[in-house]
Amino acid sequence: MATPQSPFSLLNGLLARVAAGPQPPPQWLVHEMQQRMVLFLNHVLMQEKQAMERLLRQKGRVARVQWRSWSLALLITPAGLFDLAPETAAPDLRLELSEPSALALAQGALRGDKPAIRIEGDVQLAADINWLADHVRWEPEEDLARVIGDMPAHMLAQLARRAAQALRQFVGARRAPPAQPPAAAPVPANGTDRADA
Structure with missing residues (x-):
């Protein structure tokens, strides 16, 4: 007769595989x-x-x-x-x-670096x-045109360019330093903001 297995043995095995890293x-x-x-x-x-x-x-x-x-x-x-x-x-x-870093390589490729x-x-x-x-450059639009025709290929390529541009902007926004708020003008000692007060 088989001995019952602890419900935590599966969790232990899973944790051991995760700790070992990707295979x-x-x-x-x-x-x-x-x-x-x-x-x-x-x-x-x-x-x-x-x-x-x-x-x-x-x-x-x-x-x-x-x-x-x-x-x-x-x-x-x-x-x-x-x-x-x-x-x-x-x-x-x-x-x-x-x-x-694979992420850094992908971000560089999106920027064209x-x-x-x-x-x-x-x-x-x-x-x-x-x-x-x-x-040497791959022209996906030409390859698509051979299969689905010129107009659909042009539309798909245009859509892909827009998506790539949006992705580049997203990556660029994540890498850009945060904008600094404008410096506040000094307030006069008497509490007014007019120079002639």
């Missing part, structure tokens, strides 16, 4: 997310022939992006696109995001990656 996601999920990121990057690159030509000069090179314990190693293919690099591949370029990055490795590969970051 890393399973490896299959990390790999799937990395594959999706590569597909998205290649989708954007294929819309910019000059970007693919720049990457073509770097074929076979590996760039590793690191943030805290997360990393993504990208191999440049002979087509001038990205693929996931083998786990054993030594990177030619390392890009490490210095900001530990580039994050602080520590760079080690091949200078020419770093210059080409920097050129991509400065010149």
